[in-house]
Every structure is written in structure tokens, then in C-alpha cells.
Amino acid sequence: MASEAPRSALKRERVRDYLMELVESRAPGDPIPSERALCEQLGVSRPTLRSAVDELVTTGVLLREHGRGMFVARAKITQELAQDHDALRLPQASGTWTSRVLEFDTVQAGARVGRKLHLSPAADVVYIARLRLVDGEPMAIEYLHVPAALVPGLSPADMESGDFYDTLRDQHGVRVHEAVQSIEPTVTNEEEAELIGVPVLSPALLFERLTQDDTGRPVEYVHSVYRGDRYRIVSRLTLAHPTSAWRYTGPPG
Amino acid sequence: MASEAPRSALKRERVRDYLMELVESRAPGDPIPSERALCEQLGVSRPTLRSAVDELVTTGVLLREHGRGMFVARAKITQELAQDHDALRLPQASGTWTSRVLEFDTVQAGARVGRKLHLSPAADVVYIARLRLVDGEPMAIEYLHVPAALVPGLSPADMESGDFYDTLRDQHGVRVHEAVQSIEPTVTNEEEAELIGVPVLSPALLFERLTQDDTGRPVEYVHSVYRGDRYRIVSRLTLAHPTSAWRYTGPPG
DNA sequence: CCGAGAAGGTGGCATAGACCACTGGTGGCG
DNA sequence: CGCCACCAGTGGTCTATGCCACCTTCTCGG
Numbered sequence: 001m002a003s004e005a006p007r008s009a010l011k012r013e014r015v016r017d018y019l020m021e022l023v024e025s026r027a028p029g030d031p032i033p034s035e036r037a038l039c040e041q042l043g044v045s046r047p048t049l050r051s052a053v054d055e056l057v058t059t060g061v062l063l064r065e066h067g068r069g070m071f072v073a074r075a076k077i078t079q080e081l082a083q084d085h086d087a088l089r090l091p092q093a094s095g096t097w098t099s100r101v102l103e104f105d106t107v108q109a110g111a112r113v114g115r116k117l118h119l120s121p122a123a124d125v126v127y128i129a130r131l132r133l134v135d136g137e138p139m140a141i142e143y144l145h146v147p148a149a150l151v152p153g154l155s156p157a158d159m160e161s162g163d164f165y166d167t168l169r170d171q172h173g174v175r176v177h178e179a180v181q182s183i184e185p186t187v188t189n190e191e192e193a194e195l196i197g198v199p200v201l202s203p204a205l206l207f208e209r210l211t212q213d214d215t216g217r218p219v220e221y222v223h224s225v226y227r228g229d230r231y232r233i234v235s236r237l238t239l240a241h242p243t244s245a246w247r248y249t250g251p252p253g
Numbered sequence: 254m255a256s257e258a259p260r261s262a263l264k265r266e267r268v269r270d271y272l273m274e275l276v277e278s279r280a281p282g283d284p285i286p287s288e289r290a291l292c293e294q295l296g297v298s299r300p301t302l303r304s305a306v307d308e309l310v311t312t313g314v315l316l317r318e319h320g321r322g323m324f325v326a327r328a329k330i331t332q333e334l335a336q337d338h339d340a341l342r343l344p345q346a347s348g349t350w351t352s353r354v355l356e357f358d359t360v361q362a363g364a365r366v367g368r369k370l371h372l373s374p375a376a377d378v379v380y381i382a383r384l385r386l387v388d389g390e391p392m393a394i395e396y397l398h399v400p401a402a403l404v405p406g407l408s409p410a411d412m413e414s415g416d417f418y419d420t421l422r423d424q425h426g427v428r429v430h431e432a433v434q435s436i437e438p439t440v441t442n443e444e445e446a447e448l449i450g451v452p453v454l455s456p457a458l459l460f461e462r463l464t465q466d467d468t469g470r471p472v473e474y475v476h477s478v479y480r481g482d483r484y485r486i487v488s489r490l491t492l493a494h495p496t497s498a499w500r501y502t503g504p505p506g
Numbered sequence: 507c508c509g510a511g512a513a514g515g516t517g518g519c520a521t522a523g524a525c526c527a528c529t530g531g532t533g534g535c536g
Numbered sequence: 537c538g539c540c541a542c543c544a545g546t547g548g549t550c551t552a553t554g555c556c557a558c559c560t561t562c563t564c565g566g
Contacts, residue, residue, distance in 0.1 A: 036547095059442075317517065318517080521555105
């Protein structure tokens, strides 16, 4: 009854801060003590400690490896991007992009995809799931839907080598012209995490794109998830004349 | 030893799937049973149930309110964006943007910001933290650094009304011309979550922008965090000529 | 009639302990 | 000498339980 301390210091936060200091005193890739050892050092239970570790894994500070231990993550965490920006991440342009096709099927469009592509729900579409890699490292998972009538004879190999838009133009006479794309933040689910090689619930970018050819005909509907720890979007915007590109993120000033 | 079932069904996943069905059978805003009631229904312990709920709160399916209960979230979750796209979120253009200044100070640039703005670390910069709102709802938190010499007499009120770039041009003769911006996914920390009004570790977009005027002089360095459940970027891209804009996300095809 | 306080329900945090699944090293066996 | 089975250590999951903070509602007293 007496004083009732504000108790702003949750154990979980205390543990997290302790771990942050511990991480900063070590080099990337270094192991840190085991969960049970840390519990004893900090005087907290294992679920409490694991909860704090969960947060640091999600924010990209720590890595866990089952049966091996916990390690300081290699990449700088996103939250601290603003503190060490210049030496950050791989530039978009660099690296060699390759693809690995995971699924390749002709299926019925269904209601949702059919509406997107202006097709009947029963119309055939080619459904492709493919992994995008940069220098062999998984970077994104991409799900494409293309009207089957547009791409007769399309093979999985076509989706692994060269640019898809080049293939569309050269082999099918379809000239991609315009696209509407949305981007939003998300977190990885089990499947995406597994394929991209990041923990579940890691920050990621969700792209959705509907592409049209020069006659206004829908060509592809793409839905893709990019890992957030290795990928970012960099754009150069020009103002002066209030162009559409500049304003696209809402009010900048 | 006999058969050793694959046991792919973790309790946590079973609980999550059960909750997802439960959510889909209800309308947005509806309450769902209490944690303790769900535990009994599902035959799991409360920590296990809470763990599953945590995931659904992070992915935007459920809302928790301390002392009141749990509710079906209003916005469609990000993960399911692809399933109901047309009726999604608020369009970028709609809504009235306002700002609330949280901090407004003249401080020394420091090493990092000084490097960005091409200033000495000891040079004065105006540091502004402001909340951006759409129709009164918090949408983003924005941290600006502007060289103090550029904006003599700038007041907090200037940052709450009108467009900052208009203010720069009309009151200080600075004509914003070009910017380099990066976008990446992140999750909210305590401060951001508190200010924006979302749970900690919610998906969000991290913007970083360096703006120059028409003489190439750095004008502002901005770092902002947008909530992911209400905000997305929509852009229209045109191909045909391989312009820079189109390629900015890496290889599209 | 209305306001203040008590009671009960809810989510929030933390504990101690158990067992499972995976990894890597080590020692025994072929 | 080489291979493989075992085992100790690690993270992964789950249980049962307690107490706290917050909100709503009901009731009782003014």
C-alpha cells in the first residue's frame, strides 16, 4: 500500500536491454550464452527470457539455431538503420538475380484472380510460384498468374532464365506497357519464412502488381514477398512540377 | 517406437487456425470469447493460447483491449490483402492530412545528420518530431532535420499547417527539387507503437529521405515510420522505354 | 436520483518444470 | 583406420498456476 512504485521496468524489457548490451559487445556471428545460462545470470524464468529473445530475433538482432545456440546477427537491424546508413545493405543494382521455379501449373482462374485479369473464373491461367535469388541468396517469393491463352507453350525453364517481359515480347508478342503496383509492410508466415530463409514473423515487403500490355489487356497478376533484412527500395524523386511520382506516398512535406 | 506420427500439428498452429475460423465467422469489431474460455474450449494452457493470439494480433487479425476483451480487427489483415483487394484501405489521395508537432528544437547536427546534410557536426539544425494524421487518425511519426541557417524564424505552427515545402519556398526562398528516398519494412518499437496507436512489433514502413533544393544543397533529412495496417504505397508504372522508375524495385519480370 | 466504491471479469506478466527435436562431438565397434 | 551409434547440450513447445492492472457493472449510501 505504502508507496506503490511506478514499476516501469518490466522484466522483459530489462532482459532485452541486457541482451542488447551483450550483443553490442560482441562481433556479428559470435555466439551468446545459452538460454538456460542467461536465465540464471539474469534471475528470470525461461519463458520470460525467450520472450525477450523473440523480440530481438524479430527485429533482426539475434539469430537462433536449433540445437546449436544463439548468435549475433550479421546484418544491422532495421530499427537502427538511421544510425549507420551509409554502410547498409546491398545496393539494389548489384548482384545477379536468378530464379527457381517451385510450382508451375495451369489452373482455373477462380473468382479473385479472374476479376483481376478480366477473365471468367473458369478460364485457364498459368500459375507460377518462384523463388528470386540474388547471388544465390533467397530474396523473395513470387506468385504469378498469367492468362494461359496469352502464353501457349510457356515452360518452367522460361521462368528461370532471362527476363519474363522479354519472353512475353519475343515469344508471345505481348508488349508489357503499364502496371499498377502496391507495396505494404507485412511479416512472414511459415511458408514464406521457410522459403526465403528468415524467421517466422520477420519484417517483409508485400508487393502486388497488375500489369497490362499496350492494348490495355491484363497480362499478369503478381503477388510477391520480399525479405526485409536484405531488401529495400531506393528511389530518386524530382519535384518542381508537382508530378505524380513525387506525390505517390502521400504528403511529403 | 512403433509408428512415430509426423506430428506436424503444433498446438499453437491448431489454436491459431481455430481462431482464424472463429474470426471469419464473425463481423469486424465483434468480440470473441475470453482467453480463459478459449483455453477450456480448446484444451490448451493460457500461455499457449496467448502465443497464438499474439501472432494474430501482430498480423492484424485480432485486437486486444486490456480489461475489455478481444475483438475481430476492423481492417483486413495484410496477409490476406490479395483476397480482397478492391475494397482495401483508404486510398492515398482521400482523407485530410494534418500534423501535430511533438518536438521542436534547435540542436547540433552531430556526426550522422551532419554528414547527410553536408554540415559540420557542430552546425545548428532544427529538429522536429511530428505526428502525421489522416482525418484525425495517427498514420505516421516523422523526424525531420533541417539546417537552421536555411529556415530562420521557423516555428512549430509552420509545421502543423500547410505544406512544409510551400513554407520553404514562400518564406525562405528554398525551392525543393529532388530527393533520394529509401523504403523498407520494419516493426514498431515501443515509442512508435505508442504514438501511432498500434501494438508493439506491428508491421510498418520505414522511410528515409534526403531532399535537395535546385542548387543541389541538402534541405532536409527525414526519417519516418508509417503504420502498416492503414497505409500502403500505390504507384502506376510505365514500361516500354526502360525508365528508371520502372526498374526501381529490382527485376520485375 | 446520482455518484462513489466494491466486486468480478478481462487481458498482462511472470514462474517452475517437463518433455520433444535437433546438433555436434565422442567413443566404441567393425 | 573409419564409420556409426550414442549422448550431452541446445533451442522449441507446452502445462499449471499465481498475481497484477484495467475496465465494466452493480450496489449502496448520500
